[in-house]
Amino acid sequence: MAFAEKYLLALPPVEIAGRQLKRYHVTSDPAGIEPEVEKAAYALLPELLPPPDGTAAAGFVVLHRGDDTGAYLNTYSWVWDNVLHFGGAAAGQAALDCPDTDPTHFVRVDRSWIGCVWELAPLGHERDAWVRHMLTPDAPDLAGYLADALPSGTTGTGTGTGVGAGAGR
Incomplete structure (x- = not known):
């Protein structure tokens, strides 16, 4: 299997089920993820989020459109002050027990997998942003955390080069 980086697009945060979520899209297609796939994925998001526990209701989402019929939705929510819920x-x-090949027919996947190599690109940045804005200051800065996203680019660079913000599409 030949490996190739994919495009990573950072999108503005959204509020879903009372939780503010940064958004990342991963795809091989420079045009981005189809709107109907995004809409279907985000409709399932409330089912994937943990109940409130007193931690700032925030996190991030990685929506990945595979090169075949697959689409994958990973939600990462901050809980217990400094723990990431998946x-x-x-x-x-089909390999994940999806009932058909429709990339808009999302079903919950209860495996202990937390993401593939392309989906994991934002994790290090998000960890550092949580520490920088929520754990280190005297007063947590949720707005600062939400504004601090990994730049659009490719999944391997994290430098904001390639596609998206300021680089053209």
Whole structure:
């Protein structure tokens, strides 16, 4: 299997089920993820989020459109002050027990997998941003955390080069 980086697009945060979520999209297609796949994925998001526990209701989402019929939704929510909760779903992927090849038919995936190599690109940045804005200051800065996203680019660079913000599409 030949490996190739994919495009990573950082999108503005959204509020879903009372939780503010940064958004990252991963795809091989420079045009981005199809709107119908995004809409279907985000409709399932509330089912993947943990209940409130007193931690700032924030986290991030990675939506990945595979090169075949598959689409993958990974949700990472901050809980217990400094712990990352994971919830996952997939569509169009028989190997993950999806009922069909429709990339908009998302079902919850209850495996202990937290993401593939392309989906993991934001994790290090998000950890550092949480420490920088929520754990280190005298007063947590949720707005600062939400504004601090990994730049759009490719999944391997994290430098904001390639596609997206300021680089053209």
